[in-house]
Amino acid sequence: MTQPVGPPSRVRVTGPPRRRPPAGRTSDIDAGTRLGGVYMRSLLREQLRLAVGVLLVMGSTIGLLPLVFYLAPGLSDVRLLGLPLGWLLLGVVVYPTLVLLGWGYVRRAERNERDFAEILSEADR
Amino acid sequence: MSPGLDAAPGIVAITLVTIATLAIGTWGLRFSRTTSDFFVASRTVHPRLNASAIGGEYLSAASFLGVAGLVLINGADMLWYPVGWTAGYLVLLVLVAAPLRRSGAYTLPDFAEARLGSRGVRAVCSVLVVAIGWLYLIPQFKGAGLTLRSAVGAPIWVGPVIVSMVVLANVTMGGMRSITFVQAFQYWLKLTALLVPAAVLLVVWAGDGATRTDGGGEWSLPLAPGGAEGLYVTYSLIVATFLGTMGLPHVVVRFYTNPDGRAARRTTLAVLVLLGLFYLLPPVYGALGRIYAPELATAGSSDALVLELPRIMVDGPLGEVLTGMVTAGAFAAFLSTSSGLSIAVAGVMSQDITGRARLRGRRLGGVAAFRLGAVAAVTVPCIIALLAPDLGVARAVGLAFAMAAATFCPLLLLGIWWRGLTSVGAIAGLVAGGIGSAVAIAWTVRVSAPSGWVDALMGQPAAWTVPLALVTMVAVSRLTRARVPADAGRFLVRLHTPETLELDRG
Numbered sequence: 122m123t124q125p126v127g128p129p130s131r132v133r134v135t136g137p138p139r140r141r142p143p144a145g146r147t148s149d150i151d152a153g154t155r156l157g158g159v160y161m162r163s164l165l166r167e168q169l170r171l172a173v174g175v176l177l178v179m180g181s182t183i184g185l186l187p188l189v190f191y192l193a194p195g196l197s198d199v200r201l202l203g204l205p206l207g208w209l210l211l212g213v214v215v216y217p218t219l220v221l222l223g224w225g226y227v228r229r230a231e232r233n234e235r236d237f238a239e240i241l242s243e244a245d246r
Numbered sequence: 247m248s249p250g251l252d253a254a255p256g257i258v259a260i261t262l263v264t265i266a267t268l269a270i271g272t273w274g275l276r277f278s279r280t281t282s283d284f285f286v287a288s289r290t291v292h293p294r295l296n297a298s299a300i301g302g303e304y305l306s307a308a309s310f311l312g313v314a315g316l317v318l319i320n321g322a323d324m325l326w327y328p329v330g331w332t333a334g335y336l337v338l339l340v341l342v343a344a345p346l347r348r349s350g351a352y353t354l355p356d357f358a359e360a361r362l363g364s365r366g367v368r369a370v371c372s373v374l375v376v377a378i379g380w381l382y383l384i385p386q387f388k389g390a391g392l393t394l395r396s397a398v399g400a401p402i403w404v405g406p407v408i409v410s411m412v413v414l415a416n417v418t419m420g421g422m423r424s425i426t427f428v429q430a431f432q433y434w435l436k437l438t439a440l441l442v443p444a445a446v447l448l449v450v451w452a453g454d455g456a457t458r459t460d461g462g463g464e465w466s467l468p469l470a471p472g473g474a475e476g477l478y479v480t481y482s483l484i485v486a487t488f489l490g491t492m493g494l495p496h497v498v499v500r501f502y503t504n505p506d507g508r509a510a511r512r513t514t515l516a517v518l519v520l521l522g523l524f525y526l527l528p529p530v531y532g533a534l535g536r537i538y539a540p541e542l543a544t545a546g547s548s549d550a551l552v553l554e555l556p557r558i559m560v561d562g563p564l565g566e567v568l569t570g571m572v573t574a575g576a577f578a579a580f581l582s583t584s585s586g587l588s589i590a591v592a593g594v595m596s597q598d599i600t601g602r603a604r605l606r607g608r609r610l611g612g613v614a615a616f617r618l619g620a621v622a623a624v625t626v627p628c629i630i631a632l633l634a635p636d637l638g639v640a641r642a643v644g645l646a647f648a649m650a651a652a653t654f655c656p657l658l659l660l661g662i663w664w665r666g667l668t669s670v671g672a673i674a675g676l677v678a679g680g681i682g683s684a685v686a687i688a689w690t691v692r693v694s695a696p697s698g699w700v701d702a703l704m705g706q707p708a709a710w711t712v713p714l715a716l717v718t719m720v721a722v723s724r725l726t727r728a729r730v731p732a733d734a735g736r737f738l739v740r741l742h743t744p745e746t747l748e749l750d751r752g
Contacts, residue, residue, distance in 0.1 A: 161735070164742055169663055172340040179336065183329070187480045190469050197322070197467040205466035211325035212529045216522030219336050223518045226340050227511050234508075234744040241747060 255570030256397030297516030302433030307389030315548030317532025330487025344507035439575025486708030490647030493654030595619030652679030671723030679715030
């Protein structure tokens with residue numbers, strides 16, 4: 122019997138992967154490289170911007186109330202839902218507002234951190 | 247009031263709260279085995295339990311009794327106290343919560359030393375923690391004396407002594423783990439004890455045809471009286487309470503019991519919900535008091551409004567039961583806040599004072615030093631409370647907030663967000679803010695009838711002490727730029743990166 126003529130059958134050669142999955146960019150931060158510094162600064166800036174934003178919203182709503190009532194003291198005689206306006210705002214409305222602000226902050230802060238983790242774990246490209 | 251039949255609900259209530267507190271503390275002991283349990287509940291407290299515990303610890307005599315009394319006397323501008331005490335947690339949430347947990351610091355001195363690598367900063371912080379802790383404890387003990395006098399006609403010293411003994415027993419036996427259960431229980435106890443009577447009283451009020459007071463004018467103006475001065479006082483109170491919360495020693499300790507930074511944030515958010523729920527209630531008592539108990543609207547007796555109102559409005563056994571409930575809640579308020587503060591002060595003392603003491607040539611061990619610290623942390627303010635003049639519970643607590651805002655708030659803000667802070671700058675700022683607040687407090691205690699700008703500036707100092715401390719810290723840090731710690735960058739990595747990332751955190 123003669124061997125069929127033709128190209129020898131292919132042999133799959135396997136071995137340990139030559140290229141380890143890249144360590145990601147955490148090493149840049151660990152080594153304190155310039156790139157690592159850029160990442161850290163951008164995370165800090167994002168989180169601080171978010172925090173300041175939330176505080177600004179609080180300051181320009183709740184924080185302005187004393188000034189508003191100082192400039193227009195007649196407002197304290199206004200009644201809404203049977204309650205004087207000052208009581209309604211400071212006794213009731215403030216609290217859900219604070220909770221909403223806090224809830225929005227937690228969501229965004231966690232998203233910032235997830236984004237940061239994603240950027241760092243991406244392979245070097 | 248003479249002790250007698252009137253005293254029965256109060257005595258029953260206080261006895262029940264004391265027994266429940268000790269029982270839960272003892273039950274918690276079963277879970278408290280290691281030193282780590284003792285100090286930080288092994289850092290595994292779920293956000294929901296932890297938030298209840300923080301709420302329980304935070305809602306002090308000032309919240310339970312003081313706010314309603316102040317509202318009764320002064321009207322809507324006093325609502326800024328509860329609003330500020332809640333908003334303080336939002337400020338804490340967005341600027342401090344997660345980084346503080348990630349710093350791995352157990353106390354404020356720990357944070358300062360880790361961040362700035364200086365024993366000097368640590369020492370200054372320790373002194374401030376003890377000062378703020380005691381400043382906060384004194385009105386708690388004073389309120390306890392008042393509650394027992396109002397509820398059972400006991401002499402004024404009985405309250406402080408009972409509260410200190412129960413606190414000492416719980417704190418020294420079980421430490422943080424068992425206290426966590428006690429505090430969480432006490433939040434819900436306080437909420438119920440204020441909610442149920444408030445609901446009944448509102449029904450009574452509606453039955454009376456929902457009589458109204460004039461309601462309008464000065465009393466409903468959410469602004470302190472006195473024109474521009476009043477505006478200053480209101481804004482200064484806002485600064486003190488919004489920024490002071492993050493610097494309170496017992497609040498910081500609680501953050502370390504969270505598993506990680508993310509849990510710390512969620513805990514703080516839950517605390518916001520719990521506080522918002524609770525603070526809906528004290529103004530109800532203030533407003534009803536204006537209709538049914540205007541005779542209590544004097545400086546000496548207004549703190550007793552919450553305790554007296556149920557009996558005034560409702561006759562017979564129901565009134566007695568409701569009185570028992572609010573008494574129980576008030577007593578729980580003293581116990582929980584005093585426990586939390588004592589733990590914080592004792593923790594700092596055991597690290598920096600009693601932990602260095604030598605007994606027969608040997609250093610005291612961790613838990614023994616903590617217990618000794620707890621004894622000092624409770625005894626000293628208890629004695630001062632018996633001797634010091636009465637400022638009103640909420641006012642005195644307000645001064646503790648002002649001091650925290652002028653010292654630890656700048657330290658935390660700059661330490662967490664600014665690489666350039668140096669140890670010299672931190673010390674200079676802490677000393678400037680601390681001395682400014684101390685002078686203002688001494689002035690306020692001395693002056694009995696405040697009037698004019700100087701008294702306003704001294705009575706509500708935060709609006710000038712906080713900027714003073716901040717500017718001092720930044721300016722001195724700039725001048726000593728060479729002393730910025732070499733590992734400041736690494737420390738900021740630790741504070742701000744999520745724990746899921748594998749990073750070198752120093």
